[in-house]
Amino acid sequence: MKNIDSKGHVTGTSIYIDDIPTIEGTGYGVVFDSPCAHGKIISVNYSKAKALPGVIHIITHKDIPGENQIGGILPDEELFASQEVHFQGQPIALIIAESEQIAFKARKLIEIEIDKKTVITDPREAQQKGQLIFPPRTFSLGNTKDSWKDCSHIFEGKVDINGQEHLYIETQGAYAQPLENGNIKVSSSTQGPTAVQRAAAKVLNIGMHTIEVDVVRLGGGFGGKEDQATPWAIMAALGTQILRIPIKVILHRMDDMRMTGKRHPYSADYKIGLNKDLKIVGYEVTFFQNAGAAADLSPAVMERTLFHATNSYFIPNVEATAYSCKTNLPPNTAFRGFGAPQGMFVIESAIAYAANELAIEKQQIQKVNLLKDGDEFPYGQIAEGVGLSPAWETLVSKFNLKATQKEIASFNKTNDAVKKGYALMPITFGISFTKTPMNQARALVHIYSDGSVGISTGAVEMGQGVNTKMLQIAANIFSVSANRIKLESTNTTRVANTSPTAASATADLNGKALEKACNALAKRLKTTAASYFKVDVGTIQFKDEQVLVNGNTSDVSWNQLVDMAFLERVCLTENGHYATPIINFNKDKEKGHPFAYHVFGLALTEVTVDCIRGTYEFDAVKIVHDFGKSMNPTVDRGQIEGGLVQGMGWMTLEEIKYTKEGRLLSNSLSTYKVPDVYSAPKQILIEPLETEGTDMAILKSKAVGEPPLMYGIGAYFAIENAIKAFNPAYKSTFNAPFTHEKVLMALYN
């Protein structure tokens, strides 16, 4: 089934926040933010701004009736800075005016005096100064200290990984409106409607029940709207609470880039030991996560870095420690992969370094250390349904790896100024929120008396096709056509206490809840039919909007049955609730079974490097991937292709730059480049692995949102492989992204 939103998209009729028809009397909010990265606020003079005609009000921390606090995990982040500022771009006030233009003009009239303090942008420096968001954590398996004696080769090194700007094309935004009795409705471009509702209630000092958060869809999220859609929505709600008028806050692009956090940059130290058979015996790694100025989701992101520190390899002795370092950058946040990509990049770098030093190919080490079922992860879970070695064999045969290697070698022999390279990148990604209580969801299903169906879940549609998958589930169970089913907006009044749409788990969690609700309704309707036909309920089926008895089409249609049930006062509404079974995690021991299952796969990346200019083009990425039993191959393929290219962007051309003073230099689309149509690999081939799937996944169709992003890591090592063909003296620095600049410097150093 095609994405059910696609018709609205291609006609431009899909509605995003700024497309909601403007309500009379709307005030427009523009955020006034800190011009410096760290300091004490001496004074802020709003008088000139307030005097500008058309300015309605300027909201500061003094106007907050509740707590000036928006930290989701730790209470360490103010909505509006009160005494101190901790990053450039930190909100200080919201200017509300009759138009956005007036609000922008007013912003320029605000005078602020700040007593500047020392700025830290480097996570290692923060760690040395004891600036941590929360205490460090360590995951361990076996005993690394004892393992080194069993190693023939031991290598140590350092790795640096830059962040990534989400660059959802729809910027952050929210639109709040007053309802009667002091209630407020907020339309928000958020992945976490409940997070917005909960935080807004705290700041506005009102009950959650008085705030309705509604999300139709997002123009891209990628994690950037999991936690960080919240402040703008609260600001709009706060403005509405104070002024009793509708307030719209849509961030301009440069405001968005300056004020919001990104994928976390990391620095890391590793020590890796291999025996003579190239088996990795011991691995020690220390991560320095650049959390930015507040916790945001950093604790959870850091945790996932630890979970995925060994990527797709079994290593008997592991010690992985991570520090969440407090710096004066915008609080970094969720981004597709959620810390796992950084963890994986470090171990891939360690393996690449070992291979360099041993003068062998990286894949020789990768291959002999692949995880297999029964192996223990450093966090205690036992691998199950993880077939990396078969995936490796599939890739080798399906895509004829040997021929590719041969072609590349002969190409490099005959070309002096252009070199080709390749890399293999296995991934293994755990599915579930690592905070166990978040693994729950609800779905509300109405069957209307005319037989049509309305579905509400906690899932937010942001392009990943979750609504399409939800519709498929209901359509399959009821056997009604897609146009009889409507996916409602995600709304906290209809589905409460939701987890954010994140962790690749949304289709599983909400889908399972929906499945339960639909099955319960189907059972009631079948009971009605059974009593009408005077047969056993087990003989009733639905097919193409007809009722079947013992496999034979009856004269009762779906519509008639629904009508019949309604007249018999059968409840045609159901709320399904699902909580993932089995999973658990003990943080004291750092052991447990945190994931419902793992998704795995392998990518082969081929690149051509122009050794005169230091530029590159990706010839192909060939992937074997574990979809389980994909319930929507079209949507899932889109997720693989999109995730891959986004990951490649992070590894190649996307480069975030801050000055030492904490000012963002890559602050617009002209200075921060994401892949365009020409940057995508010329060819992307995807081969589904014949796997069983798992009952923990919806319809055995495994989660697909985040895992493919990490195939993009192969791009870095493929480039490196090509550079080595040109410059044998090249020494890897493991400093991502591999920009054209770094490539040229590597070719000639």
Added chain:
Amino acid sequence: MIEFILNDKKVVTNKPTGSLLVDLIRYDQHLKGTKIGCREGDCGACTVLIGSLVDGAMQYINVTSCLTPIANIAGKHIVTIEGLNMVNLSPVQQEMVNESGTQCGFCTPGFVVSLSNYCLSENEPTQAKSIAAIDGNICRCTGYKPIERTAHNITDLLLNKDHNNSIKWLIDNQFIPTYFKDIPQLISNLSPFDKVTKAHKLVGGGTDLYVQQPEVFEEIDIRPINQNANLRFIRFDETTCILGGSTTVADLAQSTKLQKYIPNLLAYIKLVSSTPIRNSSTIAGNFVNASPIGDFTAFFLALNAQITLQEDRESRAIFLKDFYKGYKDLDKTASEIITEITFELPTVSTHFNLEKVSKRIHLDIASVNTAIQIRVKNKVIEHIHLSAGGIGPIPTYLHNTAQYLQGKKLAPTHIKEANAIMQAEISPISDVRGTEDYKRLLLRQLFYAHFIKLFPSQITLTLLV
């Protein structure tokens, strides 16, 4: 007052002529299919079509409406996504659905508009052109592969297109709504735009001014240069070429004659911004903008172009290389405009080349660019012009390096020595586009690339490094 046709309706507006088309479309006309992603022409979510009536027929281009002042749409036909919608999906829309070319959907209208422009184009459809048609559209869900497949399918559908009666064929085949046939008549009925204005701010394509300082122009009336048809021409004399001051980059690309003199012209143009930007931006604007990394400035410096500056009735001509006095400091008064750009046409024995490297190969600002014009006879460099950008405060004509090479034998040793001279002639700084060390190395490499590309049998990379 400005009159234009928006989709199938006439619009009359009294907004300041410097205000932006995107805001008029979204907030005055309430057509919300045109999206705002960046307001700097870099994402393509706000792409619309501008149709001009030329010799009785409509010609369409796609532009980013976030950088288009409404002064530039007077008397034109503006087509938004809503203006392409019909009862059924158009083939462009249908293929996008069939190939699952949409994910979050925010960029989708822009892609559909650009691909529809590709259908409206009078050029022969090819797979490469179908991809080039979307070179200004960014999809952050990075679903480019399905969009590529969409573009390829559309190309197949256009193979039977009647190029002599393009609009009719497209209407008959339901690519565009039937109202398109009435547009020439509607346009002819519009009152002409009153160009006599007291406005002082001059705007050409606006593709840089509106990125840098939109607030300066949004609320005022402007003096549009692009609307002056008299300044939009490409003329050839026996040995020279003269471009009018409002010649756009796209005009340059359309000149088949110029392509004969500069064989790789289209490849160079492909490296510069994107189709929608090239449709609006002028060559003269690139000069006056005075960006040290202006691609066309480097290009025309190496052609040793002259520019004609005019103020009221007075005009004067100077060499482009003498135009730049310092960072953004020009030999030009506030009200002088460039009316002509003149350069000698390369001869058969003259070679020309442009090199550019940026963070992203396409739709990006250069880290370093350089252009060369060189004539070699009997292995001796008879004549050379050399320019570079991104390596100093102004677009730079590399006098010393060129002077050194003049009369030298074309040999690796001389090229290497020239690089040493060039390194002393430049003063790059570290910024978001690269460190100083990188820019120095990169310019060396691009300088070498000129020779490797132009004289492959004599100069190779191995001989130089």
